[in-house]
Amino acid sequence: MFPHEPKHADATGAQEIDRLSSQEIDDAKLARMGKRPVLKRNFGLWSILGFSCTILITWEGIVVLFLQAYENGGLAGAVYGFIFVWVGVASTFVVLSELASMAPTSGGQYHWCSMLAPRSAMKIISYLTGWLTVIGWQATFATSCYLCGTLIQGLIALTHSNYQPQNWHGTLLFWAVAVFSLIINIVGGNLLPRFEGLILVLHILGFFAILVPLVVMSDHGDAHEVFTNFLNLGGFPSQGLSFFVGMVGCIFAFAGGDAAVHMSEEITNASTAVPASIMLSVLINGSLGFGMLLAMLFCLGDIELALQSPTGYPFMSIFLQATGSVVGTAVMCSIITTMGISTSVGMLATTSRQFWSFARDRGIPGWRLWSQVHGQNRVPVYSVLLTMCIACLLALINIGSSVAFNDLVAMSISGLYLSYMVVAGLLLYRRSTGAIGHIRNGDSELVNTVGGKLVWGPFHCRGIWGILINACALVYMSIAVFFSFWPPSWAVVVDTMNFSVVGTMGVVLLSLVYYFLRARRIYDGPIVETA
Numbered sequence: 001m002f003p004h005e006p007k008h009a010d011a012t013g014a015q016e017i018d019r020l021s022s023q024e025i026d027d028a029k030l031a032r033m034g035k036r037p038v039l040k041r042n043f044g045l046w047s048i049l050g051f052s053c054t055i056l057i058t059w060e061g062i063v064v065l066f067l068q069a070y071e072n073g074g075l076a077g078a079v080y081g082f083i084f085v086w087v088g089v090a091s092t093f094v095v096l097s098e099l100a101s102m103a104p105t106s107g108g109q110y111h112w113c114s115m116l117a118p119r120s121a122m123k124i125i126s127y128l129t130g131w132l133t134v135i136g137w138q139a140t141f142a143t144s145c146y147l148c149g150t151l152i153q154g155l156i157a158l159t160h161s162n163y164q165p166q167n168w169h170g171t172l173l174f175w176a177v178a179v180f181s182l183i184i185n186i187v188g189g190n191l192l193p194r195f196e197g198l199i200l201v202l203h204i205l206g207f208f209a210i211l212v213p214l215v216v217m218s219d220h221g222d223a224h225e226v227f228t229n230f231l232n233l234g235g236f237p238s239q240g241l242s243f244f245v246g247m248v249g250c251i252f253a254f255a256g257g258d259a260a261v262h263m264s265e266e267i268t269n270a271s272t273a274v275p276a277s278i279m280l281s282v283l284i285n286g287s288l289g290f291g292m293l294l295a296m297l298f299c300l301g302d303i304e305l306a307l308q309s310p311t312g313y314p315f316m317s318i319f320l321q322a323t324g325s326v327v328g329t330a331v332m333c334s335i336i337t338t339m340g341i342s343t344s345v346g347m348l349a350t351t352s353r354q355f356w357s358f359a360r361d362r363g364i365p366g367w368r369l370w371s372q373v374h375g376q377n378r379v380p381v382y383s384v385l386l387t388m389c390i391a392c393l394l395a396l397i398n399i400g401s402s403v404a405f406n407d408l409v410a411m412s413i414s415g416l417y418l419s420y421m422v423v424a425g426l427l428l429y430r431r432s433t434g435a436i437g438h439i440r441n442g443d444s445e446l447v448n449t450v451g452g453k454l455v456w457g458p459f460h461c462r463g464i465w466g467i468l469i470n471a472c473a474l475v476y477m478s479i480a481v482f483f484s485f486w487p488p489s490w491a492v493v494v495d496t497m498n499f500s501v502v503g504t505m506g507v508v509l510l511s512l513v514y515y516f517l518r519a520r521r522i523y524d525g526p527i528v529e530t531a
Contacts, residue, residue: 093182
């Protein structure tokens with residue numbers, strides 16, 4: 001009980017005082033980083049944990065994308081590739097958690113660059129990192145909606161044998177998912193946190209709803225084959241090269257670790273809740289994902305039949321072979337599709353908040369418009385609308401070529417991981433030189449922003465362990481980015497060419513043009529705002 005609180009205050013009053021006190025503490029921390037509290041803090045630990053877990057949806061992603069690991073790596077390659085990625089992602093998430101604990105702002109990577117980079121290079125490094133994050137999240141949201149649209153098409157093909165899927169059908173379904181995500185985000189308030197908490201329950205219960213019938217009803221493969229059988233169906237010169245190319249599916253299944261970071265200004269006790277949600281999400285999703293991967297590999301059935309599935313997704317055929325029931329398979333696939341649609345809701349929130357924050361600091365053309373916040377629930381409506389419109393325009397690519405649209409998957413990996421690499425490299429340099437101190441009670445000066453001193457947050461890996469984890473994260477991210485640009489087969493034709501490097505570098509070059517024409521005169525990193 002607080003000293004000023006009346007002794008006869010009821011439980012509701014005490015809770016209200018605690019809540020207001022927590023918000024005041026969060027706002028004070030934000031002010032020390034030079035930012036005014038603009039958004040409403042509706043998320044607690046449970047809801048932001050649901051948000052983080054359901055952005056990753058690793059076990060669902062493994063089911064949908066396991067074919068890539070199977071073709072390049074085989075059964076054993078899929079197992080060991082997942083373990084490699086899980087360890088690498090865990091080390092990367094430790095670094096993100098440390099940075100989020102130091103500076104829990106919606107800006108995320110570009111803000112961290114501005115506080116860690118040398119002053120002489122701060123502007124350009126922070127600016128480019130901001131655009132890499134924009135590329136990564138815009139591509140990730142569009143990819144999520146695209147996968148949901150094609151999953152719905154797969155369900156229709158599963159239940160109606162005379163259905164002939166067309167690319168434009170997928171685009172229309174894409175738009176439907178985007179509009180649903182828009183509605184949840186525009187309403188704002190307590191709806192989004194409650195929605196994410198509910199989806200976390202479905203995420204966990206849905207895992208068992210699929211795992212149990214799959215394992216119980218299907219014929220099981222041989223353990224020796226699962227753990228020792230490698231494949232190189234992409235025709236690469238070596239099995240090792242094939243293995244690393246096949247890991248891209250697993251990497252994408254863990255994409256979006258910084259999602260909670262960009263919601264920081266809407267979370268109570270963000271400096272501890274965000275790191276906790278990030279680390280718990282990699283533990284929960286990694287465990288569920290590995291369990292589901294093993295179940296899929298042991299219960300493959302006739303893999304050649306699965307590869308020829310008219311649904312476009314081999315996992316639907318695997319489920320059908322296991323259950324022998326179209327209705328049962330449709331229910332199982334509907335769980336995964338529902339989770340995908342729910343993920344798109346969170347991805348729109350994250351993408352729009354990062355875009356809004358970068359606009360707030362004048363890194364985006366038309367920043368005055370995109371940085372506005374509206375309504376009683378204080379939602380950046382214009383940024384939400386623009387994000388949805390960009391995704392819907394990208395969906396038009398699918399009408400002409402689904403191959404071209406598939407490169408967005410790789411762009412989401414390259415954009416996000418390149419932004420992680422920049423901040424991880426700067427953090428490793430700063431921690432190795434002892435440039436980061438500890439906060440002292442009673443201090444009110446600026447910290448962890450341009451011109452402020454660097455201090456660790458509550459989540460911090462001390463000493464040599466922090467340096468080793470940081471270094472391991474950089475090695476893993478370098479591998480992930482490098483192989484995200486590779487095609488799925490050695491003999492490259494138009495249908496298998498990976499154009500993501502063109503898309504990523506193209507946006508970077510355009511952002512550089514804007515920087516030298518205008519942004520270098522108005523962008524100075526995160527603006528220190530006054531109350």
